[in-house]
Amino acid sequence: MTSEVSSFRFHHPSRLRRSVLTVPAINDRAMEKVASLDCDAVIFDLEDAVAEDRKADARSKLLNFLQKSDLGHRECIIRINAADTPYFREDMALVLEALPNAVLLPKVEEPVTIQDVADMLGEHDAAEGLRIWAMIETPRGVLNAAAIASSGRTSDSRLDAFVVGLNDLRKATVIPAEPGRTYLVSYLMQIVLAARAYGLDVIDSVSNDFRDMEALAAECAQGRAMGFDGKMLIHPAQIEPSNHHFGPSAAAIAEARLVADAFANPAHAGLNVINIDGRMIERLHAEEATRLLAKVALITARKDKP
Numbered sequence: 001m002t003s004e005v006s007s008f009r010f011h012h013p014s015r016l017r018r019s020v021l022t023v024p025a026i027n028d029r030a031m032e033k034v035a036s037l038d039c040d041a042v043i044f045d046l047e048d049a050v051a052e053d054r055k056a057d058a059r060s061k062l063l064n065f066l067q068k069s070d071l072g073h074r075e076c077i078i079r080i081n082a083a084d085t086p087y088f089r090e091d092m093a094l095v096l097e098a099l100p101n102a103v104l105l106p107k108v109e110e111p112v113t114i115q116d117v118a119d120m121l122g123e124h125d126a127a128e129g130l131r132i133w134a135m136i137e138t139p140r141g142v143l144n145a146a147a148i149a150s151s152g153r154t155s156d157s158r159l160d161a162f163v164v165g166l167n168d169l170r171k172a173t174v175i176p177a178e179p180g181r182t183y184l185v186s187y188l189m190q191i192v193l194a195a196r197a198y199g200l201d202v203i204d205s206v207s208n209d210f211r212d213m214e215a216l217a218a219e220c221a222q223g224r225a226m227g228f229d230g231k232m233l234i235h236p237a238q239i240e241p242s243n244h245h246f247g248p249s250a251a252a253i254a255e256a257r258l259v260a261d262a263f264a265n266p267a268h269a270g271l272n273v274i275n276i277d278g279r280m281i282e283r284l285h286a287e288e289a290t291r292l293l294a295k296v297a298l299i300t301a302r303k304d305k306p
């Protein structure tokens with residue numbers, strides 16, 4: 001039996017998820033690199049980045065790597081193959097042994113997919129901290145995004161984040177790749193809205209062209225403007241631009257300090273609406289400011305560590 005959580009988890013940046021680098025679990029050399037890269041999270045991929053006849057090899061490389069490695073501040077996620085593939089059971093066994101921060105499920109189209117994996121984790125007494133992330137990357141996944149996100153309302157669902165997969169979505173929708181993602185924006189916004197409605201984080205899709213830094217910057221800025229928390233990345237060169245665009249700007253930090261200070265001022269005690277230089281600032285802006293400053297503190301703390 002699942003029970004409803006009475007209030008949604010406040011969208012608090014306990015974790016930074018600006019840059020979510022994916023690494024094929026078959027690639028030892030790339031895996032060895034990740035602990036020296038300034039990404040917030042790493043997705044070790046057992047799915048599309050690994051050929052069918054190398055899945056077992058990838059699993060053992062990954063387990064061996066994770067058992068001997070310290071990823072430091074980087075969140076560790078394993079992307080497994082879907083439940084209707086012959087690889088799923090063994091991938092899940094690996095997850096239960098490696099105990100990453102999250103398991104990323106590909107091509108999620110129904111809430112039951114989340115619940116089935118949550119049940120498996122529960123049956124194996126996996127700690128609460130082992131979360132579920134879901135790829136939304138098919139037309140049915142987009143159409144059902146709200147229902148899938150709402151499965152995060154049950155206390156044992158473990159659902160934490162959506163990751164958009166545009167390579168699959170473009171293939172299925174026959175929408176060509178083009179700068180600006182014009183005809184995909186409405187799908188992306190539906191996914192963001194569904195995530196926000198149920199307190200999930202939401203990560204934008206990869207950019208395939210990892211040498212085109214101008215295109216990446218534009219896509220990061222667009223993703224940030226659409227409300228994404230961060231971006232899935234395929235190459236180390238994409239980390240810095242993604243951290244920059246999805247991190248708070250200097251102007252946003254200055255504004256947050258101004259708002260937080262104004263509400264902390266005893267002269268404004270008991271007021272929900274105040275005037276700062278001719279602008280109406282509400283207490284909700286102070287909450288936003290606090291959230292942003294917490295993110296800044298996390299980024300600053302990170303800089304002090306290797």
Ligand code: COA
Binds near residue numbers: 023024030045048049
């Ligand atoms: N994570 C960690 N290190 C990576 C990396 C990644 N995702 N991608 C590349 N690197 C490393 C390379 O190993 C290389 O290291 P080296 O100089 O010590 O050899 C360095 O970064 C430069 O790489 P580069 O030569 O520019 O590219 P490449 O040909 O080695 O790799 C890709 C290009 C696309 C094959 C590779 O980036 C990749 O596999 N990305 C992830 C793809 C993926 O997971 N797709 C599925 C989900 S969409």
Ligand code: MG
Binds near residue numbers: 106137167
């Ligand atoms: Mg995919």
